[in-house]
Amino acid sequence: MVKQLRLGVFFSWERDIILPHGAILMHQKARRKTFIFTKTLPGLRKKENLTCCFSDGLSFTPLSHPAELVRFEPLTLLSYLSAVTTRIGLVATATTTYNEPFHIARRFASLDHLNGGRSAWNIVTSYVDDEAGNFSKTEHLSHDLRYDRAREFVDVVRGLWDSWEEGAIIEDKQSGRYFDPDKLHTLNHKGRYFSVTGPLNASRSPQGQPVRVQAGASERGIRSVLPVKWRKSCSQPSKRWKRRSSFIRR
Numbered sequence: 001m002v003k004q005l006r007l008g009v010f011f012s013w014e015r016d017i018i019l020p021h022g023a024i025l026m027h028q029k030a031r032r033k034t035f036i037f038t039k040t041l042p043g044l045r046k047k048e049n050l051t052c053c054f055s056d057g058l059s060f061t062p063l064s065h066p067a068e069l070v071r072f073e074p075l076t077l078l079s080y081l082s083a084v085t086t087r088i089g090l091v092a093t094a095t096t097t098y099n100e101p102f103h104i105a106r107r108f109a110s111l112d113h114l115n116g117g118r119s120a121w122n123i124v125t126s127y128v129d130d131e132a133g134n135f136s137k138t139e140h141l142s143h144d145l146r147y148d149r150a151r152e153f154v155d156v157v158r159g160l161w162d163s164w165e166e167g168a169i170i171e172d173k174q175s176g177r178y179f180d181p182d183k184l185h186t187l188n189h190k191g192r193y194f195s196v197t198g199p200l201n202a203s204r205s206p207q208g209q210p211v212r213v214q215a216g217a218s219e220r221g222i223r224s225v226l227p228v229k230w231r232k233s234c235s236q237p238s239k240r241w242k243r244r245s246s247f248i249r250r
Contacts, residue, residue, distance in 0.1 A: 054078065055122075056093040059130040075107050082115035091120040091213055096153040097146055098126060098135045101196055104153075105160035108210045109202040117206030121157075122213045125150050149193045154212070156196050159187045161209045163199030 054074040074092035081090055092111070094104055104121070112119040125146035132140040141149070168183035187198030214222060 052081075052088055052090060054092055056095075056124075057128060057131070058095065058098055058126065059128055059134055061130060075111060078111060078119070079114060082111065082118070085115075089118050089120060089211075090115060091122050091211075093122040093124055095124050095126040095131075096150040097141060098131060101153050101156035101194055102160060102198075102200070105157045105200050106202050108157075109161060109200065109205045112205035112207055112210045113202070119205070119207070120211035120213050122215055123150065123154060124215070152191045152193050156187070156189050156191070156194050158209060159189060160196070160198050160200040161205070163187065164204040166204060166208070169203050 054072075054077060056074045057071070074094070078090045078092050081088075090111070092108075094107075096104075108119055108121050126140070129140040132138065163185055164179075165183035165185070168179050170180050171178055184199055187196055189196045189198070
């Protein structure tokens with residue numbers, strides 16, 4: 001049986017130019033502000049079985065890689081791409097360390113509605129210490145604490161995504177009922193790191209829940225953020241291919 005290969009492309013960008021590497025800025029034909037619109041999008045519109053993942057970061061220093069200096073916020077960019085593409089998967093990176101679960105749940109549910117069910121969340125916990133200073137923190141959380149917190153964060157997001165059952169919005173004109181109250185659920189989560197009442201003020205997305213992606217190589221992170229029971233996607237460095245392939249099959 002022939003299986004169709006689905007490709008993923010990981011993008012970084014500097015200003016208005018999407019980059020595979022910062023060195024492209026030195027190319028004589030590289031042009032600012034026109035690359036993404038005139039070169040990239042026409043090709044993306046025609047693609048099938050392609051997923052585009054956009055990275056993110058919340059700080060930079062003068063010594064940062066060119067692709068990390070000035071960049072679009074991923075969900076804003078993907079909202080635009082949702083309107084001009086129809087066939088490609090759209091993955092945005094968002095950290096669990098400097099966001100709140102309700103914000104992430106609402107943003108990705110909204111994005112999934114905008115593009116008809118093509119959204120995915122690349123889950124990260126932020127590894128750059130400098131990001132703490134941009135969020136009123138004096139120091140970055142430790143590795144284990146970030147992943148403990150991330151595990152609960154993701155559970156809350158998924159719980160909020162399940163606030164609305166399939167078919168909860170009925171728009172019954174005769175009775176005047178907009179939704180079926182039996183299919184709306186309040187989360188009432190009270191955990192170690194988060195207390196979130198819910199429900200989410202965004203209806204159930206086309207996918208039910210947007211896809212979750214974990215692109216890190218940390219064993220601790222993989223086990224904490226993507227438990228086996230709901231693991232959707234995982235990638236690790238190619239030198240660990242044997243371990244990665246067996247991991248994905250499970």
